[in-house]
Amino acid sequence: MSNHLDISNKDLPSEPIRKGFGRGLEKAGHVYPNVVAACADLTESTQMHLFKAAFPERFVEIGVAEQNLVTVASGLAAAGKIPFVSSYAAFSPGRNWEQIRTTICLNDRPVKIIGSHAGVSVGPDGATHQMLEDITLMRVLPNMVVIAPCDSVEAEKATIAMASDPRPNYMRLAREATPVITNQDTPFEIGKALVMEQGSDVTIIATGTMTYHALVAAEKLYKDGIEAEVIHLATIKPMDYETVLKSVHKTRAVVTAEEAQINGGLGGAIAELISENCPSPLIRIGMRDRFGESGDPNELLIHFGLDAEHIRMAAHTVVKKED
Amino acid sequence: MQSKRSIKQLELIANEIRQDIIEMLEHAGSGHSAGPLGLADIFTALYFDILNHNPKDPDWEDRDILILSNGHCVPVRYATMARAGYFDRKELLTLRKLGSRLQGHPERLRLPGLESTSGPLGSGLSQACGIALGHRMDNITHRWVYVVMGDGETDEGNVWEAAMFAGANHLSNLIAIVDRNNIQIDGTTEMVLSLEDYRAKWEAFGWHVLEIDGNNIEDVIDACAMGRAIVEKPVMIIAHTVPGKGVDFMEYDFHWHGAPPNYEQAVKALKELRTLRGKIRSEHE
Numbered sequence: 001m002s003n004h005l006d007i008s009n010k011d012l013p014s015e016p017i018r019k020g021f022g023r024g025l026e027k028a029g030h031v032y033p034n035v036v037a038a039c040a041d042l043t044e045s046t047q048m049h050l051f052k053a054a055f056p057e058r059f060v061e062i063g064v065a066e067q068n069l070v071t072v073a074s075g076l077a078a079a080g081k082i083p084f085v086s087s088y089a090a091f092s093p094g095r096n097w098e099q100i101r102t103t104i105c106l107n108d109r110p111v112k113i114i115g116s117h118a119g120v121s122v123g124p125d126g127a128t129h130q131m132l133e134d135i136t137l138m139r140v141l142p143n144m145v146v147i148a149p150c151d152s153v154e155a156e157k158a159t160i161a162m163a164s165d166p167r168p169n170y171m172r173l174a175r176e177a178t179p180v181i182t183n184q185d186t187p188f189e190i191g192k193a194l195v196m197e198q199g200s201d202v203t204i205i206a207t208g209t210m211t212y213h214a215l216v217a218a219e220k221l222y223k224d225g226i227e228a229e230v231i232h233l234a235t236i237k238p239m240d241y242e243t244v245l246k247s248v249h250k251t252r253a254v255v256t257a258e259e260a261q262i263n264g265g266l267g268g269a270i271a272e273l274i275s276e277n278c279p280s281p282l283i284r285i286g287m288r289d290r291f292g293e294s295g296d297p298n299e300l301l302i303h304f305g306l307d308a309e310h311i312r313m314a315a316h317t318v319v320k321k322e323d
Numbered sequence: 324m325q326s327k328r329s330i331k332q333l334e335l336i337a338n339e340i341r342q343d344i345i346e347m348l349e350h351a352g353s354g355h356s357a358g359p360l361g362l363a364d365i366f367t368a369l370y371f372d373i374l375n376h377n378p379k380d381p382d383w384e385d386r387d388i389l390i391l392s393n394g395h396c397v398p399v400r401y402a403t404m405a406r407a408g409y410f411d412r413k414e415l416l417t418l419r420k421l422g423s424r425l426q427g428h429p430e431r432l433r434l435p436g437l438e439s440t441s442g443p444l445g446s447g448l449s450q451a452c453g454i455a456l457g458h459r460m461d462n463i464t465h466r467w468v469y470v471v472m473g474d475g476e477t478d479e480g481n482v483w484e485a486a487m488f489a490g491a492n493h494l495s496n497l498i499a500i501v502d503r504n505n506i507q508i509d510g511t512t513e514m515v516l517s518l519e520d521y522r523a524k525w526e527a528f529g530w531h532v533l534e535i536d537g538n539n540i541e542d543v544i545d546a547c548a549m550g551r552a553i554v555e556k557p558v559m560i561i562a563h564t565v566p567g568k569g570v571d572f573m574e575y576d577f578h579w580h581g582a583p584p585n586y587e588q589a590v591k592a593l594k595e596l597r598t599l600r601g602k603i604r605s606e607h608e
Contacts, residue, residue, distance in 0.1 A: 036460070057460065063491075068484035071446040075453020078388075078439065081460070083453075099446050099481065107431055107440040 007181070007215045008308075014177040017209070018116050020152030021173055022047025024159025025084055029055050032163050036081045038062050040069045046086035046116045046173075066092040070099045070111065077109035082163055089115025089131035089172060097137055104168045105143045112162050113138075116173040118148075119209060119259035120292040120300045123176065130292035135207075136264030138170040139237050145190060146237040148172040148208035148258075148266075151180045154234060157188040165190055172208060174259070176297045179212045193240035195247070199227030202253040202315045205244060207233045207266045210257035210285070210306065217311035224312070226319055236266055241273060248274055253318040254282045257311050259301075262286035281321035283314035328371055333540045336406060337367040341569045342596050343402035343415055349589035351419040354427065357566035357579040358473060359399035361504045361538070365562060366403040368543035369469065378408035381436035387466055388454050390439050392447020393473035393502070394428040395581075400437075401425050409436050445479025447472060448499060452489050455497040455557075467551060470499045475507025478516050483528070489557040490529020497557040498550040499530075502537065504566040506577035522561060530559040537562025569596055 028035050029051050037051045038060040052059040060076075062069045066087055073083035085092065093100055093115060104111045118131045138146045145167050149155040155173065162169045169190075187194065196211070197218045206214035211232040218228040229247050233239065248254055254274060258266040267284030274280055287304060301307050328336070340363045348354045369389060370376070377383045391400050398418060405412040410424075417423035424434040428442030439450055451470035458466055476482065489497055509515045518524070525532045531553045535542040543562065550558035566580070567573025570592040573584075584592055597603070 036457075060456065062488065063484075065484035065488070067446070067481040068449050068452075068488055071449030071481065071485070072453040072456065072488065074439075074446075075450035075455075076457045077453070078450065079454045079457025079461070081457050098443050099449075102440060102443050103446050103450055 007219055012179040012181065014179050015152040016175060016177050017149055017152050017155045018047045018173040018175065020149070020155030021114060021159050021171070022050045024156035026050040026054050027156070028160050028163035029058065031160070032082060034081050035084065035163050036060065036076055037084045037086070038069060038073055038076070039085070040064055040066050040087040040092065042087055042116070046114060048086050066095045067099050070096045070113065071103050073111040074103035074107060074109045077111050082110055082112065084112040084114060086114035086116060088129060089118040089134045090129050093134055093137055093170065094131055101141055105141045108143055109168065110166050111168050113168070113170045114173060115170065117175040118172045119174055120287070120304055120306065121174055121176045121209060121259060121297040123297040123300060124294050126294040127291040132261045132287045132292065134170070134172055135236060135258065135260045135266060136268065139264065139269060143168055144237065145169045145235065147190065147235050149234050150208060150211035150232055151178055151182055153180055153182045153184065154186070154188055158190070158234065161188065161190050174209050178209050181212050181215060188234065191235045191238050191240060193243040194232040194234065195229065195243065196232050197228060197230035199229040200250055201226045201228060202255060202319050203229045203231060203247040203251045204255045204257065204311060204315060205231045205233055205266065205270055206257040207236055209259050213306070213308045214257050214311055216308035217315065220308060220312045221315050224316070226315060228315055233266065236269060239269060239273065244270070244273060245277055248278045248280055252280045253315070253322040254280050255285060255311055255314045255318060256282070257285040257306070259306055260286055261289065263289055281318040283318055285311055285314055330541050333367050333371055336371060337363045337540065338569065338596055338599065340367060340399065340402045340406055342593055343405070343412065344398050345570070345584060345589050345592045345596070347398050347402065347415050347418045348583035349586060350416045352583060353419060354398060354583045355395045355581050356573055356583055357506060357576070358393065358396040358502065358504065360570060360573065361564040361566045361568045362396055362399045362471065362502055363568065364538045364540050365471065365500060365502070365543050365564070366399045368540045368547070370403045370407045372544050373547045374469070378404070378436070381409065385466060388438055388451070388468045390447045390451045390454075390468070390470040391429060392441055392470055393444060393476045394441035396473065396502070397429040400429065404436055444473070444476040445481035448482055448485035448489070451497055451499070452485050452494055455494045456492065458496060459494070464496070466496070468497050470497070472499060472501045474501055474503045474505065474512050474518060475515070477501065477518060486525065486528040486530070493555055494557045495554050498547060498560065499557065500560045500562050502564055503561050504564045506566045506580050508580050510577055525559045529556060531556040532559045532561060534561045534563065537564035538568050571595060571600075
């Protein structure tokens with residue numbers, strides 16, 4: 001992996017992760033004739049408008065009806081389609097979990113559920129719209145794949161990969177512009193973790209928007225004399241156990257970072273994994289069993305401790321515990 | 324795929340299916356009695372006359388689709404599929420047992436021919452909409468999508484999301500049959516959450532509505548034929564049925580919605596069915 005230690009000084013371009021999904025879906029539409037898309041009255045916001053413009057006959061407007069969104073998609077999949085369905089994560093999978101469980105997971109239909117505007121960084125809309133439980137809800141479902149790309153470039157690759165994945169997939173997207181930290185050459189494969197920074201003192205495992213903050217934290221930690229290994233876990237489930245455990249065996253100190261509830265989220269998943277396989281000091285950065293609130297996105301991230309500085313402090317703590 | 328049978332022959336098949344249902348439920352020791360018995364005529368009509376299907380090739384690409392939305396009524400589907408030749412009738416007695424392909428509620432991946440997994444109510448109509456829409460996208464006009472639902476099931480909001488969607492999209496390759504037997508677990512449908520004016524509700528959502536006697540096989544066949552001729556709208560067949568049909572002590576009694584017969588009750592029910600309510604006298608009597 002290229003050295004990101006200078007990340008905070010780089011003038012990185014920024015773009016909402018969801019934009020990469022929009023481009024990826026249009027590309028997937030060109031590659032796979034059976035890809036179709038359905039949306040619950042948020043077509044532009046979830047970036048499906050590009051697909052709709054390119055393939056109007058393959059786009060379905062569902063209206064504000066998220067239960068119908070995923071169950072119609074289950075039917076479309078039964079008819080041989082690869083349906084991508086999008087809404088805000090608070091509504092899908094927030095409202096239609098049982099339908100996803102029964103008609104998509106147990107029924108094993110390759111529906112691609114896109115939950116946009118996840119996390120507190122939705123900002124001013126407030127707690128109702130700041131979906132924090134989606135990773136937890138989707139992670140516990142048998143057959144479901146859970147993906148949270150770190151930037152728009154990766155989201156585009158993930159979308160194209162999802163179109164040929166035979167399983168039900170959930171992908172979590174964010175609203176605000178996020179620094180672009182990968183490029184066209186960065187490898188992406190569903191189920192594979194990406195070691196973005198190598199180190200031997202502490203393992204920082206991050207997903208989605210928090211991977212950037214993890215890299216910034218690693219840079220600060222380097223200056224503090226701590227070498228952090230940063231693992232970007234774009235696929236939370238099925239998890240790349242091998243890569244994670246290899247790193248944890250080496251560092252014996254772990255910090256996780258996600259813009260979601262740590263209970264049952266990435267933090268929960270890592271806690272389950274390492275407590276069974278390689279017990280090590282662990283601090284989980286994320287939402288701690290509470291809801292968000294209205295505010296400026298960056299202000300909220302700091303308010304809830306979802307930033308590089310909190311990851312850095314957590315790393316210091318777990319490294320000390322390890323000694 | 325099968326040669327057409329007379330209505331009289333179909334009625335006898337429906338009666339045999341009812342006997343199978345009683346035996347299955349008694350053997351399983353749990354399950355729903357009233358709905359499956361009430362639906363026996365509709366399922367006989369579907370599998371032995373209406374559906375274009377092939378029991379020897381359940382995934383045949385030109386087949387019609389039948390979605391069972393109220394999955395708790397699946398014993399009638401299993402019994403009918405066995406009679407139609409999908410699998411050996413002996414397997415019916417594995418219903419609800421460990422390792423069985425005949426799960427308490429239908430699981431598509433376990434038994435070929437089921438088309439969908441259902442149980443939690445209210446999502447079959449949406450899935451049928453998705454399949455109908457998928458066929459339309461592919462310009463497939465020779466395959467019909469049927470969905471059987473319960474009336475109590477239509478308390479679910481998901482049903483009305485689908486109802487609005489099907490109406491707005493003019494899904495005329497979709498034919499829904501609602502089992503209007505007027506009962507659900509807590510009592511009569513009108514007592515639990517009134518559904519009437521039921522016909523007007525569906526019409527208001529953009530459906531062409533037909534009302535029939537759902538225990539009259541000829542009515543069911545005719546209504547589906549009429550439904551296939553409607554080209555502008557999805558078709559809702561409100562099939563008025565008698566819950567527990569064919570077994571005197573079960574008919575019209577909502578307590579039989581979610582209960583199986585015990586051994587004595589099963590013997591009594593089977594005798595009633597086998598003698599066509601006393602019309603045929605056994606030589607052992």
